[in-house]
Amino acid sequence: MIxxxxxxxxxxxxxxxxxxxxxxxxxxxxxxxxxxxxxxxAILNLVAFGKYDRLNNGGQIFALFAIxxxxxxxxxxxxxxxxxxxxxxxxDPAKVDKLRD
Amino acid sequence: MTVVQLMFYVLGFIVLASALFVAASKNLVRSIFMxxxxxxxxxxxxxxxxxxxxxxxxxxxxxxxxxxxILFAFMLSGKETLNAMQQQKSQxxxxxxxxxxxxxxxxxxxxxxxxxxxxxDNLAWxxxxxxxxxxxxxxxxxxxxIGINLMTRYLLPFEALSILLMMxxxxxxxxxxxEQRQ
Numbered sequence: 001m002i003x004x005x006x007x008x009x010x011x012x013x014x015x016x017x018x019x020x021x022x023x024x025x026x027x028x029x030x031x032x033x034x035x036x037x038x039x040x041x042a043i044l045n046l047v048a049f050g051k052y053d054r055l056n057n058g059g060q061i062f063a064l065f066a067i068x069x070x071x072x073x074x075x076x077x078x079x080x081x082x083x084x085x086x087x088x089x090x091x092d093p094a095k096v097d098k099l100r101d
Numbered sequence: 102m103t104v105v106q107l108m109f110y111v112l113g114f115i116v117l118a119s120a121l122f123v124a125a126s127k128n129l130v131r132s133i134f135m136x137x138x139x140x141x142x143x144x145x146x147x148x149x150x151x152x153x154x155x156x157x158x159x160x161x162x163x164x165x166x167x168x169x170x171i172l173f174a175f176m177l178s179g180k181e182t183l184n185a186m187q188q189q190k191s192q193x194x195x196x197x198x199x200x201x202x203x204x205x206x207x208x209x210x211x212x213x214x215x216x217x218x219x220x221x222d223n224l225a226w227x228x229x230x231x232x233x234x235x236x237x238x239x240x241x242x243x244x245x246x247i248g249i250n251l252m253t254r255y256l257l258p259f260e261a262l263s264i265l266l267m268m269x270x271x272x273x274x275x276x277x278x279x280e281q282r283q
Contacts, residue, residue, distance in 0.1 A: 002109045002149060004227070008216030010113045010146070016209035017120045024201035029129065029175055033136055036167065037120055040143055043159075047152045049221075052230040054237045057250050063147075063155045064247075065262055067162050072269035074167045078174040079276035085178040 007048035014041035028081045028091040032074065039070045109149050115142040133171060140164050151237045154244045 014037055021034030043063045050059020085091050088098075119139040126132040140163045147156035221227070230236050237243055251259055 002106060004221035005216055006109060006113065007146075007150065008219075008221055009213060010116060012209055012212035012216055013117045014120055015212060016205040017117075017124045019208055020201050020205035021124045023204055024198045027129065029171060029178075030132065032171065033123060033132070036136070036163075037123070037139070040140070040163075043155075044143065044146060044150075047147050047150045047155055051151050052227050052236045054235050054241065054243070054246070056254060057243065057247050060152050060155050060243070060247060061251060061255050062258075063152070064158055065258060067155070067158055068262060068266065071162050071166055072266055074170055075273045076269050076276070078170050079273040081174055082177055083276055091178055 004048055007044060011041040011044040011048075014038070014044065026092045026094060028077075028084070028093055031093065032077055032081070036070060036074070039066060043067065105149065109146070112142050112145045112149065115139075116146065129175060133168070133175065136171075137164060137168055140168065151239065151241075151243070154247055 018034045018037030018041065021037065022031050025031050025034065043066050046059045046063040046066065048059075050057065050063065053059055081091055084096055088096055090096070116139055119135045119142065122135045123132045123139060126135065140159065144156040144159045144164075147153075147159060
């Protein structure tokens with residue numbers, strides 16, 4: 001079977017790519033995609049280790065919870081992005097620097 | 102090398118390569134569609150980890166829901182976004198990128214070191230689980246067990262999640278409403 005170390009390596013790569021996107025990108029949507037990559041790396045680890053828990057299915061159930069939480073996060077974040085775009089006409093987080101106009 | 106391992110390496114390569122493309126691409130639309138491929142290949146990896154229900158959920162919620170939402174937001178915020186992306190050539194940007202690259206690279210080294218040194222296949226609880234025959238084998242049907250566990254053992258997190266989903270729904274609807282008067 002596939003060893004757990006391989007899963008750990010793939011998810012380490014995904015996590016670092018997501019971190020790179022979050023720090024370097026100047027566009028809120030791309031930052032959101034970076035967050036999704038990091039969440040997916042975590043879910044991959046949960047699922048890979050969940051293989052060794054047949055009775056309680058802890059890993060798989062919390063992977064499901066994480067997926068649903070990611071969906072909720074994305075919905076709220078996109079609503080915020082659209083509001084910011086309507087007010088500032090840009091979605092570069094570095095340019096959104098006014099608390100109140 | 103068995104077929105399963107070969108499939109794992111191919112899928113893992115697809116995941117990492119498409120994620121790299123997502124991170125490196127200047128074109129937002131292309132990076133969103135490559136993200137689609139990343140999510141599908143990740144669903145394949147979940148199947149190889151014997152979690153078929155999670156894989157289906159990944160396809161339904163991530164690919165069907167989140168990706169469509171991201172595309173929708175991109176199209177609503179349209180032209181300005183693309184213009185902002187075009188002017189990413191100044192000197193400041195490259196310095197910013199070097200710092201990000203350094204941070205991500207160091208994180209990768211730490212995580213890789215941890216993953217290789219830990220010896221994940223020889224952990225105590227994993228050995229115990231194998232000796233107690235508690236690991237999922239290829240012929241097992243896990244979905245029934247997930248349903249039963251969701252309604253008994255994990256009922257409290259499930260209900261907390263349902264409340265949080267309702268709050269997110271109300272919050273998103275409130276945020277995206279039209280402003281009536283100031």
